Amino acid sequence: MLTQEENDLLCQVGAGTPMGELMRRYWLPATYDWELEPDGQPQRVKLLGEDLLAWRDSSGNAAFTQNLCPHRGASLYFGRNEEEGLRCAYHGWKFDVDGNCVDMPNEPSTSNFKNKLKITSYKGADFGGITWVYMGPDQENPPGVPQFEWGLVPEVQRRHYARFIYECNWMQAVEGELDSTHAPFLHGRLRMEDDPKYGGYTAEKIADFYIQNTDYGLVYGAERKQADGNSYWRATHFLFPFYGMFPATPIKVPLSIYVPIDDHYTMHFGLEWHPTKELKGNRWPVETMHEAVNLSLGSGPWKPEKKGMFYSKWWPEMSPETDFHMDLETKKNFSYTGIPNVRQQDAALEWSMGPIMDRTKEHLGTADATVIRTRRLLIAAARALAEDGTPPPGSQNPELYKVRSCSVVLAGGEEWLEALGPWFYAKTDEYPEAAGAMTGQ
Ligand code: FES
Ligand SMILES: [Fe+2]
Numbered sequence: 001m002l003t004q005e006e007n008d009l010l011c012q013v014g015a016g017t018p019m020g021e022l023m024r025r026y027w028l029p030a031t032y033d034w035e036l037e038p039d040g041q042p043q044r045v046k047l048l049g050e051d052l053l054a055w056r057d058s059s060g061n062a063a064f065t066q067n068l069c070p071h072r073g074a075s076l077y078f079g080r081n082e083e084e085g086l087r088c089a090y091h092g093w094k095f096d097v098d099g100n101c102v103d104m105p106n107e108p109s110t111s112n113f114k115n116k117l118k119i120t121s122y123k124g125a126d127f128g129g130i131t132w133v134y135m136g137p138d139q140e141n142p143p144g145v146p147q148f149e150w151g152l153v154p155e156v157q158r159r160h161y162a163r164f165i166y167e168c169n170w171m172q173a174v175e176g177e178l179d180s181t182h183a184p185f186l187h188g189r190l191r192m193e194d195d196p197k198y199g200g201y202t203a204e205k206i207a208d209f210y211i212q213n214t215d216y217g218l219v220y221g222a223e224r225k226q227a228d229g230n231s232y233w234r235a236t237h238f239l240f241p242f243y244g245m246f247p248a249t250p251i252k253v254p255l256s257i258y259v260p261i262d263d264h265y266t267m268h269f270g271l272e273w274h275p276t277k278e279l280k281g282n283r284w285p286v287e288t289m290h291e292a293v294n295l296s297l298g299s300g301p302w303k304p305e306k307k308g309m310f311y312s313k314w315w316p317e318m319s320p321e322t323d324f325h326m327d328l329e330t331k332k333n334f335s336y337t338g339i340p341n342v343r344q345q346d347a348a349l350e351w352s353m354g355p356i357m358d359r360t361k362e363h364l365g366t367a368d369a370t371v372i373r374t375r376r377l378l379i380a381a382a383r384a385l386a387e388d389g390t391p392p393p394g395s396q397n398p399e400l401y402k403v404r405s406c407s408v409v410l411a412g413g414e415e416w417l418e419a420l421g422p423w424f425y426a427k428t429d430e431y432p433e434a435a436g437a438m439t440g441q
Helices: 005-012 018-023 170-178 180-186 286-291 320-325 328-333 342-351 366-389 416-424
Strands: 025-034 043-045 050-056 060-064 080-082 085-087 101-103 121-127 129-135 158-166 209-215 217-225 229-237 242-244 253-262 264-275 406-410
Touching: 005 018, 005 170, 005 366, 018 217, 018 264, 018 286, 025 264, 050 121, 050 129, 060 129, 060 406, 085 101, 101 180, 101 264, 129 217, 158 170, 170 229, 170 253, 170 264, 170 366, 180 217, 180 342, 180 366, 209 229, 209 366, 209 416, 229 366, 229 416, 253 328, 320 342
Parallel strands: none
Antiparallel strands: 025 129, 043 050, 050 060, 060 121, 080 085, 121 129, 158 264, 209 217, 217 229, 229 242, 229 406, 242 253, 253 264
């Protein structure tokens, strides 16, 4: 349980709030890189409560610029992106990617008015198929983009499989990612003998948790002891400020990203990669990626484009109005919820808490240890930044993000961090060897 003050501090991300200032110390994943063409139509985005236009100039530089023109406040969305700048459609004022006003064609040529004018325009950077934005101080000298392994491997070794807007606060989604014991319930099928298409089945619903703070956040191992004396371990990382890396398999390492759009909306990116091997199947050419990206594992089909809104094409049809596609026959006979897949199941429960969950009314148990620890780390880091300018974890160290998760059966009593550490921190590309089979699944 949190106090109201702690809950506000944890969830609010606007400029000037402690968590909003913490978020502004990191590069934020903002769009896919292919959405921004040089000299193409600017895209409406919203991040940390700020309405911005994402665009790319003639030379390919990406920028995230204030939506409203400083002249008489019209939206630059309708402007012309041409010849190294974005020109307002109202009276032709033009701005470069750094926010400098470079032309004011309705003012006398003798005027130097334009030289005095600069607008908010944040730096963009391309990495791993995503265009990132840095909205923090010292725009001239930002930290490095986090060096996740998926951005460093060849493109055929990574796959973007999900992307959609969550209609709830970012922290609800992050907490869902770190909450290990919900999976056998929310994502489960009713009986072991039923078709796995209705969800996983785990006989052992209780796990022992081992949590370790790290320089980038934390890692936790959930141990389920098996009848054969071995233990099934699921190891998950939380990386500041909003990354959840749930357990990998020998086939792929996954990452879930939850970027705050504002206090009530969140942009989710789901992706996966392998350090050395090509990922098979579901590879989409860019032209079909918007249609395809959520269909394999994600949120299902889209709502019609919400013209005029931020991220207008990325609103899923699944939502409270469609009951997240819950099918009552399936719920009665086969799956725990009747909701079609993992992403929709997570979204249904996380959105159902309301736009910002009231954490003054919750009742947490021992299974919530990771959620509790993560909140404490975030709150402490936001306070430390506000009080004495302490940089939050990982913000100055992009190389810390080269991390992998794991799920594996280890011999009973084996020290999990010792056994899994070389894989976690990319000291080896060999997946940790299983001591035996997983049982009771
Ligand atoms: S409102 Fe943009 S140039 Fe006048
Ligand atoms: Fe889940």
